[in-house]
Every structure is written in C-alpha cells, then in structure tokens.
Amino acid sequence: MGPLAQPAGSQRTTESPPTARLEMTGISVAFGGVLALTDVSLTVEPGQVHGLIGPNGAGKTTLFNVACGLVRPTEGRIVWRGDELRRLKPAQLTRLGIARTLQGVGLFPLMTVLENVMVGAHRHAKAGFFSALVALPTSDRDERRLRERAMAALAELDAEQYAGRYPGSLPYPVQKRVALARALVADPDLLLLDEPASGLSEEEMNELGDLVRGLSDRMSVLLVEHHMDLVMRVCDRITVLDSGVQIAAGTPAEVQADPAVTEAYLGDAVEAEPTHATTFEGGATRG
Numbered sequence: 001m002g003p004l005a006q007p008a009g010s011q012r013t014t015e016s017p018p019t020a021r022l023e024m025t026g027i028s029v030a031f032g033g034v035l036a037l038t039d040v041s042l043t044v045e046p047g048q049v050h051g052l053i054g055p056n057g058a059g060k061t062t063l064f065n066v067a068c069g070l071v072r073p074t075e076g077r078i079v080w081r082g083d084e085l086r087r088l089k090p091a092q093l094t095r096l097g098i099a100r101t102l103q104g105v106g107l108f109p110l111m112t113v114l115e116n117v118m119v120g121a122h123r124h125a126k127a128g129f130f131s132a133l134v135a136l137p138t139s140d141r142d143e144r145r146l147r148e149r150a151m152a153a154l155a156e157l158d159a160e161q162y163a164g165r166y167p168g169s170l171p172y173p174v175q176k177r178v179a180l181a182r183a184l185v186a187d188p189d190l191l192l193l194d195e196p197a198s199g200l201s202e203e204e205m206n207e208l209g210d211l212v213r214g215l216s217d218r219m220s221v222l223l224v225e226h227h228m229d230l231v232m233r234v235c236d237r238i239t240v241l242d243s244g245v246q247i248a249a250g251t252p253a254e255v256q257a258d259p260a261v262t263e264a265y266l267g268d269a270v271e272a273e274p275t276h277a278t279t280f281e282g283g284a285t286r287g
C-alpha cells in the first residue's frame with residue numbers, strides 16, 4: 001500500500017465510503033455522418049470499477065470523452081452526484097471531483113514530472129500548458145503541501161525517482177504511471193481511465209490491476225481497456241460496445257458468457273495487438 005492509500009492530506013476518512021454515482025443515459029454522438037454512439041446508457045456505481053470494452057472503433061473513447069466533457073453528446077443526459085451536467089467542460093473536472101487519464105499519455109513535455117503531477121491537483125486546472133503553469137500555487141506553504149502530495153502520488157505509482165525528469169526522456173510505461181499519479185493527486189471521487197494498460201508488460205499490468213482494485217475503496221473507476229484479463233479481474237460491472245451500440249452489460253462472468261460478446265470479438269481476436277497502441281490523443285508527448 002502506498003502513501004496515497006492512507007492519504008494524509010485527504011478530507012475523506014475510511015468511515016465514509018464512496019457515494020458518488022455517474023449516470024449516462026441515452027447517449028448518442030454523431031461525428032458528421034458517422035454515428036459513433038447510439039442510445040448508450042452506463043452507470044458507474046459508487047466505489048465500483050466499471051469496465052468499458054469493445055472492438056476497435058466501438059465507441060469506447062467517444063463515451064469516455066462524453067464523461068469528461070471533451071465530446072458533447074448529440075443526445076442524452078449525464079448526471080453526476082444527482083446533478084445533471086449540461087455543459088460539462090474538461091476544465092471543470094477537477095472541481096467536480098473527476099480525474100482522467102487519456103488514451104496515450106498527455107503529459108506536458110516542458111514541465112517536469114513533479115510539475116505535471118502538481119498541476120493535476122489544482123482545483124481549477126485548465127487543459128492548456130500556460131494556464132497549467134499559472135495554476136501552480138504562488139505561496140510557499142501551498143506549494144510545499146502540493147509538492148508533498150504530488151510526491152506521495154508519484155511514490156504510490158513507484159515513480160518518485162523521476163520527479164525531476166521531463167516526460168519525453170522517460171520510457172512509455174513510466175510516463176503512463178506519471179499520468180496516473182497526476183490523476184490521483186486530486187483525490188477524485190471518479191477516475192476515468194482510457195487504456196491505462198496499453199504498452200505495459202504483464203507484470204506492470206498486474207500491478208496496475210491491484211492498484212485499480214485498491215482505488216475502489218475511495219473512488220469509482222470507469223476503465224476503458226482492451227486487455228481482457230485485466231478487465232475481468234478488476235471490474236465489478238462491464239459494458240460492451242460494438243459499432244456504437246451497447247451489446248451486453250453485466251458482471252464479468254455474465255459478459256464473458258454472452259454469445260453476442262464472443263461474436264463481436266471474433267473478427268478482432270485475430271489481430272492480437274490492435275493498432276490503437278500507436279494512437280495518442282490530446283497528448284503532448286509520445287512513448
């Protein structure tokens with residue numbers, strides 16, 4: 001257990017289990033003529049790890065982007081903690097208690113690892129590099145406290161030794177851990193992860209699985225992931241998309257036994273390592 005497991009600076013105590021629920025109902029998204037999502041509904045229950053799976057192009061990232069305000073749905077409702085989020089913007093996420101890592105890495109290349117993680121803690125952190133710089137605290141005391149929290153987050157991800165390095169100089173799996181530390185440092189109620197295991201070794205993937213499972217004590221997680229072993233091991237519930245439509249939902253066992261899921265993956269299974277591993281979004285750096 002890392003230091004973040006018992007966060008010294010956290011307001012949350014072990015007596016208050018997660019209560020925040022994310023409900024996405026009847027979500028449709030059209031990109032020009034392409035229907036990326038059609039009437040998809042998904043609820044991430046408090047303290048649960050919810051998996052979102054499906055073949056390449058199924059619409060997973062699109063739904064993920066709806067949840068973090070990067071894509072505005074053509075139709076549908078997003079309700080977070082009982083309030084409808086009508087005009088959700090990524091810059092509001094931290095304040096709402098939501099953190100995310102994007103497919104790829106998305107660290108700021110001109111900031112050190114530590115600075116990248118410190119930015120993640122800021123309640124009003126914006127997406128851009130300059131606003132991120134401005135968001136860093138000005139008072140010495142705030143700065144010290146933030147620095148300590150950022151170091152603790154890095155330590156939980158076993159990455160504190162890279163604090164002074166620039167992301168571009170680090171191996172891809174380390175960059176991914178830093179991106180996760182940046183998401184965790186804000187102590188979110190909901191963590192959105194888009195393919196956190198891509199580019200990781202089997203051992204790193206197992207560690208990630210343990211970490212995500214452990215996180216569910218203090219937050220809910222929406223996990224978009226291609227690696228089935230990981231998804232089946234860590235998720236409480238799973239939603240399966242194919243061509244923008246939900247084809248199955250349930251517990252890992254239910255989803256695994258669903259013929260519609262097997263069928264959707266048949267065409268995909270032949271390409272063992274999907275091309276998505278080379279797709280980087282929103283990212284300043286690459287691995």
Ligand SMILES: Nc1ncnc2c1ncn2[C@@H]1O[C@H](COP(=O)(O)OP(=O)(O)OP(=O)(O)O)[C@@H](O)[C@H]1O
Nearest residue numbers: 031034036054055056057058059060061062063276
């Ligand atoms: N910005 C966009 N403009 C136009 N079409 C898009 C855009 N983003 C996604 N799409 C299309 O929407 C569909 C769903 O894409 P999405 O990226 O959500 O799939 P995915 O399930 O995340 O796939 P992968 O496993 O490859 O990451 C695809 O047909 C894709 O080409």
Ligand SMILES: [Mg+2]
Nearest residue numbers: 060061062103
């Ligand atoms: Mg995707």
